[in-house]
Amino acid sequence: MSAEPRSSSEQQRALARREQILCAAANCFRNHGFHGASIAQISKAAGMSAGHIYHYFDNKEAIIAAIVERDLEYLVTLTAELRATGNIRDAMIEHVAEGVRKNLEPAEAGLKLEIAAEAARNPHVGDIVRRADEVCRGSLADTLRAVRQADGHADDEATIAGMTEVIAALFEGLMIRGIRNPGMDRDAVIRGFRETVRGVLKQPS
Amino acid sequence: MSAEPRSSSEQQRALARREQILCAAANCFRNHGFHGASIAQISKAAGMSAGHIYHYFDNKEAIIAAIVERDLEYLVTLTAELRATGNIRDAMIEHVAEGVRKNLEPAEAGLKLEIAAEAARNPHVGDIVRRADEVCRGSLADTLRAVRQADGHADDEATIAGMTEVIAALFEGLMIRGIRNPGMDRDAVIRGFRETVRGVLKQPS
DNA sequence: GCTAAAATAGAATGATCGTTCGAACTAGAA
DNA sequence: TTCTAGTTCGAACGATCATTCTATTTTAGC
Incomplete structure (x- = not known):
């Protein structure tokens, strides 16, 4: 300081x-x-x-901001990594299991939910979160666009945006699911998620 | 008292x-x-x-518990209502738009996220939340099972459980999405959600 | 080893926390 | 009207809060 x-x-x-x-x-x-x-x-x-x-x-708020920033930085690099793989569609479906397991980790999920709740009321934290999400969302949208184009679908940008939100909601919602239903059958969830992601990728435009 | x-x-x-x-x-x-x-x-x-x-x-904790209980009671009646409709599949897809809009409501979403975060660390609140989720989950699973059977699919219970978690994660994740990306194109999201729910209902078993 | 500066501890500050308590108030029963 | 019991207030409690300040220890350069 x-x-x-x-x-x-x-x-x-x-x-x-x-x-x-x-x-x-x-x-x-x-x-x-x-x-x-x-x-x-x-x-x-x-x-x-x-x-x-x-x-x-400087104060407690600064610690909170640093924690939030650090947490989101990790997510940004993660989505960037996914995008750098060779066969994107296979990589996406392959990474579903990993994504499910990671989002069900109770310690991680608890802090991320705390951040989301804080972002809803603290403008400073909200700004950090929204800025990071913009980057992640863009990266995910790029990935989806590439897969869909390779499959010969002609989507407008709104459709890509909608799909992006679907995929994001799926995995972020899992953090809540892990808390509300900690005893869930993870393998069954992974199968359901895999099938659902596959379905989004081949959805008619 | x-x-x-x-x-x-x-x-x-x-x-x-x-x-x-x-x-x-x-x-x-x-x-x-x-x-x-x-x-x-x-x-x-x-x-x-x-x-x-x-x-x-009695104390602040009791107020929190009452708030949580009240919030979840509403959700329980909501899922029960959906189940009481005539043509369940059409009703489900029809209610997607309403579900999306409701979960994007920032005031509602903020409190629900706060509850989820508290449930992750406060055992008493966690118990209340998990018990309520069990009811909602059961109701949603019943609904899915009925639709799938009517369509001639033969699913085991694990598959139904997995699908239930997918649908739940989708809508609960939307609460986080509304905070992280408040400017999203809602109509596009509704279209994406509708297509995804439809996909889950006709997913191969 | 000496010195200056950075690192660190710990006490002190005033505010605010959740909670308790006793007195004042209010309204219905007798 | 008088009595009684629930309602309500606001002061008071000790604990703890985030933060500041001062004093001490440790470190690095000479």
Whole structure:
């Protein structure tokens, strides 16, 4: 927050401390929510004093923003990776199982839902989330467009946008499903998802 | 909370007060989250003193539980209604547009996401949510089973369960989509959803 | 080893939290 | 009217909140 550090090792050290705080904060936020978790809890989890946290973050809101940003950055790189594969349609269907399992991970899902709920009421967090979604959505739309064109379908952009939302809703909804029905038959869900994604890809235009 | 009231008008009055508190609390929870909203805020919104709230609810947790219960009760009756219609398949596809619009309502979606996030960490709320979902899920599975059987498909129960999760994830995911991409083309999404639901109903078993 | 600066701890701040409590008020029964 | 019991308020409680400040320890350059 203050003047530039003198050596690069100091920079690294500061970066590591920041990361340490963010990891601890993510755990606390998972367990108690953004507003339920206190700086005292986070500082204890990070193994440092409460006051010291303010050397790395202006305030609690800044920690929340950093957590949100970090979480979404990961998603952006993920969708970009999918797009870089060779045979996109096969890759998509192949990755369904992985996507299902990842979104059902309760720890991950809890934090992501917390972020979504916060985005609905906190304009700053909402901006971060919407900006990241724009990138992911664009990447997913590109992927869908490529597959559909390769299959000889002539879709207008609105149709592609609609399909994008369908696929996104499917996987994001799974985070809620994992919480509401933790005992679900995962293999059956994977089969259902695979078939549904396949169906969207070959949907008549 | 204490001994039975003497007249039925007193009972009604107490019920109205409870409802008044719950409505005010729902608004506060929507805007600030379960832990971000204070009893002081809720009492101000409900037009009564903070202390008085404790005549109707044991504590804040009880208010949260009541809100969650009320929200889910509505969903249970909704799925039951769908099931009572005549031609189920047509009714389902016809109700897609309504379902999409309802889940995109930002105020509703925000509170529901807050509930899901709370269910992921608060065991009491989690129990309420899971129990309600069991009912809704069963009703939706019954509906799907009926349509599939009428179409001559022979599905095992796991397949029906998988399809149920797909449909549930679709619509619940839409709540997140509405927050992450508020400017989406709703008509295109409705078309995509309708086609996807149709696809699930005629999916090969 | 000395010194200056950064890292860190921990106490202190005022605000606000959820909750309790006792007094004042209100309305129906007698 | 008087009594009684539920309604309602608002002050008060101790705990905890996010944040600030000061003092101390650690580190790096000389």
